[in-house]
Amino acid sequence: MPHADASLVPSTIITKSRFWDHVHSQLEPLLEGQRHWVTNLANACSLIYNSLLAFPAYFGSNDRAVNWCGFYILPSLFPLPRLTTPTSSQPNVSRDKGSLLLGPFCGKPACQLISLQADKAPGVCADAFIHGKTILVRDVNSYPGHIACDGFTNSEIVCPLIYQGQGSGEPLVVGVLDLDCLALSGFDEDDQAGLEKIAELIVRSCDW
Numbered sequence: 001m002p003h004a005d006a007s008l009v010p011s012t013i014i015t016k017s018r019f020w021d022h023v024h025s026q027l028e029p030l031l032e033g034q035r036h037w038v039t040n041l042a043n044a045c046s047l048i049y050n051s052l053l054a055f056p057a058y059f060g061s062n063d064r065a066v067n068w069c070g071f072y073i074l075p076s077l078f079p080l081p082r083l084t085t086p087t088s089s090q091p092n093v094s095r096d097k098g099s100l101l102l103g104p105f106c107g108k109p110a111c112q113l114i115s116l117q118a119d120k121a122p123g124v125c126a127d128a129f130i131h132g133k134t135i136l137v138r139d140v141n142s143y144p145g146h147i148a149c150d151g152f153t154n155s156e157i158v159c160p161l162i163y164q165g166q167g168s169g170e171p172l173v174v175g176v177l178d179l180d181c182l183a184l185s186g187f188d189e190d191d192q193a194g195l196e197k198i199a200e201l202i203v204r205s206c207d208w
Contacts, residue, residue: 003043006030007050014057020194023051027201037073037206042104044202045070048179049106064183067150070105071161072114072125073175074098100125103175110149123147125176128158132173134192138185155186159199163208174208 006026013019030043049069052059059066076098099113114125123145128135137156140146146156161175177199181187 003030007047007054009051009054013055016058016188016190016194019051019055019058020190020197023048023194024198024201026051027198031201031205035205035207037208038104040202040206041071041073044198045104045106045177048198052179059181059186062182064181064186066179066181066186067153068105068107068110068178068180070107070110071103071175071177072100072129073103073161074129074173075101100129100175107180108150111147114147124156124158125178128160128176129173132160132162132171134159134196136187136189136192138187140180150180152182153180154184155181157187157191157195159192159195161199161203163203174203177202 031040052066099115102112116126135158137143140156157179159177160173163172163174
């Protein structure tokens, strides 16, 4: 199958949960046999973005379109250090207080750096990274510190990329997966569940 065909969405898929299962199943073979994070993140954001545009029931129409999909990463963790501390139920997010760097994405040009310093009202991506959990924002205009890379964005969802380590290694957040939508309340809990599963697949498919 041509790689571009991976973003096709069958007309029989009419629910978000089935849509995200489909995207996950299409992403697996794209990542198979490739361990470099740049290549895998590039293919992942392209697949997600174009699949969303091909799903008009929720995301493909003009006023509800997802207008950005991509990654921000923590440059100081590449390559990751050897992890020898005991496993923790919460990912370690305190190793770096600098910035997240723009990674592979689809959409309009975006902010190159996102500060991780709490005193600078970091916004959605930094909050998801710092707290190591997905943040679902139904109205970005009411979110404190929201960074408006595109003034047409009205809702957003950001999933942390959590590297679980090897053996007794401690989980680390290495970046985030960020999606923007033109509509208010463009994302919901079905999107969160699907994207978190995809984020896990991406992380374990890469050599960081």
